[in-house]
Amino acid sequence: MVKKTLINSLDLSVNMDFKAEIIKLLTKETKLKDADLNNLISIPPDPKLGDYAFPCFKLGSNPKNAAETLKKKLKLPKFLSGVQVVGPYLNFYVKSEVITKEVLTKVFKEKKDYGKQELGEGKKIVIDFSAPNIAKPFGIGHLRSTVIGHSLYKVYNTLGYKSIGINHLGDWGTQFGKLIVAYKKWGKEKELGKDPIKYLLKLYVQFHEEAEKDDKLDDQAREAFKKLEDGNKEYLQLWEHFRELSLKEFQRIYQILDVKFDSYHGEAFYNNILDKTIKELQQKIKTKMSDGALIVDLEEFNMSPVMLKKSNGATTYHTRDIAAANYRLKKYNPNRFLYVVGSEQKLHFRQLFKVLELAGEDKEKFTHADFGLFRFPEGKMSTRKGKVIFLEDVLDKAIKLASEIIEKKNPDLKNKKKVAIQVGVGAIIFADLSNDRTRNIDFDWDRMLSFDGETGPYLQYTHARASSILRKANSKVSSKINFSLLSLDEEKAVIRLLYDFPERIVKAAETYKPHHIANHLISLAQAFNEFYHKCPVISERDEQMNARLLLVDSVRQVLENGLRLLGIKAPDEM
Secondary structure, eight states: OOOOOOOSSOOOOOOOOOHHHHHHHHHHHOOOOHHHHHHHOOOOOGHHHHHHHOOOOOGOOOOHHHHHHHHHOOOOTTEEEEEEEEETTEEEOOHHHHHHHHHHHHHHHHHGGTTOOOOTOOOOEEEOOOOOTSSSSBGGGGGHHHHHHHHHHHHHTTTTOEEEEOOOOOOSSSSHHHHHHHHHOOOOOOHHSSHHHHHHHOEEEOOOHHHHOTHHHHHHHHHHHHHHHTOOHHHHHHHHHHHHHHOOOOOOOHHHOOOOOBBOOGGGGGGHHHHHHHHHHHHHHHOOTTEEEEEEEOGGOOOOOEEEEOOOOOOOOHHHHHHHHHHHHHHHOOOOEOOOOOOOHHHHHHHHHHHHHHHHHHHHGGOOOOOOOOOOOTTTOOOTTTTBBBBHHHHHHHHHHHHHHHHHTTTTTHHHHHHHHHHHHHHHHHHHTTOOOOEEEEHHHHHHTTSSSSSSHHHHHHHHHOOOOHHHTTTTOSSSSSSSGSHHHHHHHHHHHHHHHHHHHHHHHTOOHHHHHHHHHHHHHHHHHHHHHHHOSSOOOOHHHHHHHHHHHHHHHHHHHHHHHHHHOOOOOO
C-alpha cells in the first residue's frame, strides 16, 4: 500500500514516494502549498523528459526564467540524478537504479495490494450505475453504465474509499401501465415463464403497434398506471411478478459479468416517501404551480423547470431522484455521489444537482459521470419497435468464439470452459473500457469480438505468458537481486510503466475514466513483450535470471491487479 514516507538517502524505504519528496523540496523554495504542488506536478508523457515535471507559470511573468532561477536554488537529494529546464517546466530525473529497486521491491512485497492508496481513507462514495428497466431487455446499451460503474467502484475502493454500489432499477413508470394492458389483452402465463424478458418485449412492441391503430390504448395504459400507483391489488401483483422475473434474468447477466451491488433499490422503493420529500423540499426552497403542475422554477439558472407533480397528481422521475438522494444522504452519509448515466441525461442531472444545492446540499458532492452511446449501422435501437441487441447474445457469441480459439491453439488446456468465459467476457468489457467514456462507440461485431491487437485477450494472454515463464523457470522469485543488472532500455521501459501504475489509478478516479488504466495496461503488455523477445529470461547466469524473473513476476502481478480493476479475470494459462 502506498504511504508517504520521507527519505534522505539512497538507502531507500520500500514505501518511498518520489513525488512527495519533490513537493517537500519545492515547498521550501516556492512557498506554494503542498496541495497546489501536488496538482501541478505531472508525469511527462516521454521518459526522456524526466520522471516528474513542474510548471513554473505561478512563479513569475517569465516562467522559463523562473525555472532557471529555481533550478539554481535547489539542493538535490541523492535519489535524483538531476533536473533540467525544458521551456517553462522544471523536469526531475530519478536515478534509474533507485526506481528499479523501489518499484520491484514494492510490487514483490505488496502483490495484490500494489496500487492501493489511502487518498479516500474514512470517506464513502455512492455510485449509481447499471439501472436497467424492469420488464425490458438488458440490452447492449446497458453495458456501458454497468462496466464503467463497476470499474470505478473497484478503483475507489483501491484508493481507500468505501464504495457503495446502487442499482437504481427502472421499476416504475407509465411503461408498466402499457405492459399491464398488453398482458391482460394478449398475455399467456405459460409463455411468460419460458423466456420472461423476450416475451414482455414482444408484448410491449405489440402494444405500440396496436396503439398506432387505436389511440384508446394509450388512455387505457395511463389509467392502468394510475391504478397501479393507487395500490390496485391485481395490478400490484402483476408488477411484482414482472419485477421478480426480470431481476432473476438480470442476475444471470450480472453473474456472467461478475458484477455485484450493495443495493437494488429502484424507483418504486421511494414511492412511500415522495409526499414527505416534496413537503420537506417546499420548506427549503420556493415552488410554484404551473398549469396545475407543481414545479421548481430554474429559469434564472438558464434551465427548464423541474416538475415535482404533474397536473394529475402523479410524481415524476425528478421527484424520485430527489427522494433517492435524500434517502442515501441519511442512510450512508457519503462524501461523494457519482451517477454513471448516459450523456442524454445531462440536463436532468444539472437540474437535480441544482435543486439539491438550493435545498442546502453541497453541490461539490454530486457528479454525473456521463458516457457516450453505442451507435449502430442500422440506426438507433428502439425497445418500442423491438430493435434491441441483447447483451446476453453478445456475451454468448464472445464466449463461443473464445472457446473455438482455445480449442485450436491449446486443446489440452485445463478448465477450457472457465477460461473461455473469462476471455470472451473480458473481450467485451475491455472493448468498452478501453474507450474514453465520453465518446460514442460504433458497435462493430468484428471489433467487439476481436482477439488481436490492443484487446482484453491480448492482456490476458500476456499475463498467461508471464505465468508460463515463471513455471518454466521453476525457481523461487526473490526481491534480493542485483538491481543494476536491469539496465537495458527494454527493461527500464517496463519498470517505468510498473512504477506509473498507481498514478494511472488516481487518474482514472479523478476523471471517472477507467480507460486510463486500460490503455496503461496495453502499454505495459507491449513493453513486456518487447522485453521478452530481446532479453532471454531463463539463462545459465543465475544472477541475471533471478533479476529478470522478478521483473516478469512484477509484470504478471500488475497486469492481474489492473485487469481486476477493470472487472476482467487474469487466467494463468490460455
